Amino acid sequence: MSTTPQATPRRATITDVAREAGTGKTSISRYLNGEMSVLSPELRARIEAAIARLDYQPNQMARGLKRGRNRLIGMLLADLTNPYTVEVLQGVEAACHALGLMPLICHAANEVEMERRYLQLLTTYRVEGVIVNALGVREETLRPVGGGGIPAVLVDRSVDGLVADMVGLDNRAAAELGTRHLLDNGFDDIWFVVQPFEQVSSRQLREAAFREAMSEQGGNGAARGHTLVLNLADAVDVERSLAELDRAIDAAAHTRDAGATGNAARVALFAANAPVALCLALHLKARYGAGWQARVALLSIDDPEWAELTGVTTIRQPTYEIGYRAVEFLHERIEGVQTTARDCLLPGELIVRASTLR
Amino acid sequence: MSTTPQATPRRATITDVAREAGTGKTSISRYLNGEMSVLSPELRARIEAAIARLDYQPNQMARGLKRGRNRLIGMLLADLTNPYTVEVLQGVEAACHALGLMPLICHAANEVEMERRYLQLLTTYRVEGVIVNALGVREETLRPVGGGGIPAVLVDRSVDGLVADMVGLDNRAAAELGTRHLLDNGFDDIWFVVQPFEQVSSRQLREAAFREAMSEQGGNGAARGHTLVLNLADAVDVERSLAELDRAIDAAAHTRDAGATGNAARVALFAANAPVALCLALHLKARYGAGWQARVALLSIDDPEWAELTGVTTIRQPTYEIGYRAVEFLHERIEGVQTTARDCLLPGELIVRASTLR
């Protein structure tokens, strides 16, 4: 009868441990829950040994079922391809770790239908709360969640009529900051490029703030502002939109020498986020070659890894903190703290690089 | 008596539904599991109605507890910051979706300790299998998993003495492909730059294949190959290593005109993966300015989004398929298919860009 621990076929249960330790299940449970003060040192030692011998690990599912909470929270992500998302996720993970939560990460890959499905799935696993960074979130979709159901906190966007906390960038301030920077550097033909607004409040806010900043520009200016919607999911639309941009750029080049204010008239592109910025950069590079940055200025909200490499000015979001705060908010609500919906707006940081300097 | 579905305080259970439908729990269960043929249309309708009325959603935890399987699989990731990881993840998600599995994504953020913790946590949640792409995986660590425990499949690296399937890039072929390309384009001072090997078999394989290809180079050549280990986690080490590279580059520049074979002697850097390539590119840009690509050639395994933008030649991995296959393998094992450990090596694709052409 070889004792070689040849592959435990079935994981040990609390009952096994109890038998092994020659005691009742209750004591094991107490041990598991740290109620040490109620256990005689002797029994405690026996339990400890038994657990080690059986390599016992309590079944979270069962525990969750019994006590009604499983320490699981859902994390619904629209797009992991966006560096922003990954960075936020790091904050979320750190916070979860600190609070003893386990994030169930759901990646909807920009599919609204997927978002719905995942939300429903999370519900089914009885997560204690949800952090949502999706694009199709509407009041109705989130109903089973935010409503009277499980607590939710929104990241980077808010949903009308939904009682849920929200944390994200101070979009107004950020867009203003960027616009000012462009204006201050003498660009007088500025294009704000953004994905279709859909339900994403941050896109709307950024664009609105841009327009406002343009209309309030300092005394000297007659810089012109335009908004261009770029539907990254639709190649044809992208084509069309980029062509429009090209025309504007060419036009500016022609009027350059005729410009009123000396050598002005350079075009600047203000990307609402990294995916848009990437699309623009790729196009510009293809059209104007390696030296495109000298031809057209590019500024982007979000600070992807290639920004430094390519000298693009950016507005970096406090992504890590956004994720961290989101979990903290959620945790409070899970623990029963009742407040009205809170909004947490964090400031962005302008990182000036060559592309917007002249 | 207002019918406004004002926030269900407690989710409905199967018992509630049974009562609401005026039947027993068994029938509800049967309905849930699609055993329609065994239910009278009439009962079926009543159940359907009751479920809708109560907005009932079966508790996965409870189901899992009872039937012994919860359709959960663990996905342990070393670094979500690496585009490679995200791309593999997409394949994993697609496959899970197709197979009715739910991936529990664990991001260890390059911390070996975290990996251990997550592995243990996954065990605790009784996942049915695990897909591992970590750096600290050793036989012992994976013991509770791969051994007689839950099925596992490794991505991008194998572990000695562990019975587990593995799927990833055909590293030998890829490194060879890259080296050949560099050789064919006349570079005669080639540096293979890689992170510390640790437990990561793919790094070792790539480096070995590089050296081999160098020693087998075509008749005309006396190109020299070097290996440089770059510990991205250690700023000081990075500094030191980059300085070494700089010296080599400068030296080559000096001997350029004195070169035997006409105008040869350009240095080429062969990055073992994207993070390394990024580090190199950033350094080169800082040192040689925007035109660094003309000075030093850069080739990288992995094809990050900025490669096209910066004209870096790459070897693209079939990431999506890697993820997809991994899940398929795991699924088979979960379903009880017994085979010896399989290795699935997928080919990489060389994408030639300006940086390695002369």
Added chain:
DNA sequence: CTGTTAGCGCATTCAT
């Protein structure tokens, strides 16, 4: 076809 019974692994009264 349908309901009754008995657990899955664990946490909790409630006794002892």
Added chain:
DNA sequence: ATGAATGCGCTAACAG
């Protein structure tokens, strides 16, 4: 200080 009994929400025999 310890253990027996009960039930969380659900499925799976086993009867009817």
